Each structure stands twice: as structure tokens, then as C-alpha cells.
Amino acid sequence: MENMIKVRVIDREGTPHELDAPTDMNMNLMELCKSYELPVKGTCGGMALCSTCHVYVLSDHELHEMTEDEENILDQAFFVEDNSRLGCQIHLHDDLDGLEVKLAPDSDN
Numbered sequence: 395m396e397n398m399i400k401v402r403v404i405d406r407e408g409t410p411h412e413l414d415a416p417t418d419m420n421m422n423l424m425e426l427c428k429s430y431e432l433p434v435k436g437t438c439g440g441m442a443l444c445s446t447c448h449v450y451v452l453s454d455h456e457l458h459e460m461t462e463d464e465e466n467i468l469d470q471a472f473f474v475e476d477n478s479r480l481g482c483q484i485h486l487h488d489d490l491d492g493l494e495v496k497l498a499p500d501s502d503n
Contacts, residue, residue, distance in 0.1 A: 399491035424481035440482035445471035447481035448498035
């Protein structure tokens with residue numbers, strides 16, 4: 395199907411989910427996860443003001459540079475790794491077909 399990519403999200407229990415992701419709706423990864431009812435809070439609504447959509451990027455897709463806001467939030471987040479990103483800052487487009495991410499541990503637990 396045109397304007398659709400596949401995104402693989404591994405939840406916090408290690409279960410992989412193959413998601414169909416539209417690329418013509420200006421969605422980000424956080425919104426996609428929420429639409430599939432995966433446990434991503436997105437408390438700030440995608441403004442890069444919290445870290446409740448923190449993911450680890452497992453595939454070698456080239457993502458846009460991290461903004462200063464995203465860097466600042468990740469500096470304050472728990473369980474940060476070199477491949478950490480905020481799901482709300484990963485906008486879905488055709489070049490991300492096959493993207494694989496893992497949800498970071500929930501800092502509320």
C-alpha cells in the first residue's frame with residue numbers, strides 16, 4: 395500500500411509488534427504507538443517536554459539530528475543509552491520503512 399511503512403516496536407516485556415504506519419498523516423512514532431495501544435504515555439502531547447515516549451532505536455536508519463530540546467529532556471531521563479530518542483520527535487516518512495525500536499523502561503515503576 396502506498397504511503398504506508400512497517401515499523402517494529404518491541405514492548406517492555408520483549409514482545410515485538412509489527413505496525414503499519416501511514417506516512418501521509420504527519421504522525422510521529424509516539425502517536426503511532428498510542429494508536430496501537432502500546433504503553434507509551436506521551437504526557438506532554440509530543441512537545442519534547444517529557445520522556446514518557448522514550449525509545450531505543452535498534453535499526454540503523456538515519457534519523458534527523460536531535461534538537462536541543464530533545465537532548466535536554468533525555469539528559470534528565472532515566473535509562474538513557476546512546477541510541478535513545480523521544481518517539482514524539484521521530485516523524486514517520488517513507489525512508490523509515492523497517493524502523494525497529496524498543497520501548498525504554500517506564501521510570502514510574
